[in-house]
Amino acid sequence: MKQHIANLIQQAIDTLKASGDFDTELVANIQIDNTRDKQHGDLACNVALTLAKAARRNPRDIAQLICAHLPASDAVTKTEIAGPGFINFFISQDATQAIIGKVLEQAEKFGRNNSGAGHKVQVEFVSANPTGPLHVGHGRGAAYGASVSNLLAAAGYDVQREYYVNDAGRQMNILAASVWLRYLQQAGETIVFPSNGYQGDYVNDIAQQLHTQAGDRLKHAATTVMAGLHTDAPEGDKEKHIDDLIERAQSLLGDQDYRLVFDAGLDSIRDDIKHDLHGFGVDYENWFSERSLDQDDQINRAIAKLQQQGHVYEDKGALWFRSTAFGDDKDRVVKRDNGQTTYFASDIAYHLNKFERGMDTVINVWGADHHGYITRVKAALEALGIDPARLVVKLVQFAILYRGEERVQMSTRSGSFVTLRELREEVGKDASRFFYVTRKAEQHMDFDLELAKSESKDNPVYYIQYAHARICTLIRKLAEKDMAWDADIGLAQLDKLSQAAEIDLMQQIELYPEVIANAAKNHEPHQVAHYLKDLAANFHTYYNAHRMVIEDMQLRNARMCLCMAARQVMANGLELLGVDAPEQM
């Protein structure tokens, strides 16, 4: 409809140019807005105001001219010039009612578009270290990333969802050592657990399973294990202590058995994360292993590639990437003086790999604490000859957790955290996913667990689901009374839908495609959440004001067509947010 109106205005302007009323050089940026107040019609255009300066004329005069030259249209019943020079359009009921047939015909495809056709985009999100279960802090990134992915798919993009598994590096070695020490405890050794190890119960569970599988084969005497280590905190250095333990584990177990312990932790936690996310309605096309980069020597290749371009130099025994040449504050080490590559080097290789896999655009959903990282990663891409604009980083602010007044601290290491699984069990998948995604990502968010639980009945997601379920109930009621809904009869009688509540609902439905397009374009799933609340409100108002299960067959079917169109849009929208659309509540 907006496009139709814009065309009418463009034609009017062209006519005026031809007749010499407007300068032919005049370029009009025609923007059609939905009106806030129905007294201003249904759609409004501010083109007269934007043209006023260039045309050196009073905007109301310009509006007058445009209105006088608008081609006739069945969809428009009236135009008005209002305020400083807005042109307001009143849309005919026929044109509005047509949306119902469109929705019913396109069904689950309604609202989709092809703006991203032929474009490959990867969305990488969550990517939490596999050193422990996901906690509620990860939930927001999961909900956001999944919804953005769905939106992009709805806009026609070829979307790949990816989880980057940090299965290399020191944190994972600390986990392996933690697992092994717990294993030793279960094998009967007396071990003082390191303060810097992973304390969570899940480590015990993994160790127990390892013990069941491997028996005492991986056992060494506590005295041998602990001999000659740096002392732990508080007297000693907890970092040195844990590093010594890792080294001890590696030397006592040998490569193969150490890998066994390491993988026991990694596999168990990765699978747990996978299951957890699946239960949260989040599934990935690809789980990318950081370690695979190293195995394929991709890290060294990436460094070599930077080196060829002359962006790497040596200083104090280390290799540095000259990121300052690309806007970074300081240069960054890619290979340490001990010969080990840095995490950043892995990241360079990883991002290079993404683009080598043929992605046109890569979207990274990162926690807000990683923002300092954006510049250097983009710098690396530019240095490698890849347009940094093809990497889009979406920062998701942390949810600050409260239990009533009390702030809940989150730490994987100490084992004191609320897991995503607990949240799902306490609050429910639908409510938590909706809650996360209702706030826009860059907005700080307070998440009160008590409130989320206690108010779960007042949670807006139920309001929408309830609207959906109510319509499903109507269908059941009609079937019971042998008055089954007949779409064709209803579609032929749409002109009977002229109540204010009906018009409002139809107009709201008509907005859906542009909401989806806009939300996809801007990566803002919260727009969908807010839209659905408004749609549900329109429906509830209608439902309370008018009855659908009535004797009048024509009116009944017409109203049911409208209800079914509303139901379809709610189902489509909820699907994008990963929320179920229940048939009864």
Next chain:
RNA sequence: GCGCCCUUAGCUCAGUUGGAUAGAGCAACGGCUUUCUAAGCCGUGGGUCGAGGGUUCGAAUCCUUCAGGGCGUGCCA
């Protein structure tokens, strides 16, 4: 110190990319059901859009200064 993000009703948040009288939900108050789900509907009250200055026909939105809050600023991952 420097950099990024944020500040809108008592609380939690929207605000269609610069448009008309700034909106929802929760909380408060008053109404609605012998009839399709009251997890609903209708109504009332509630604002210096953090503060000042600027840009223009027009600013919550753009620029600037300041205040407050969050995060970052490793040869950690």
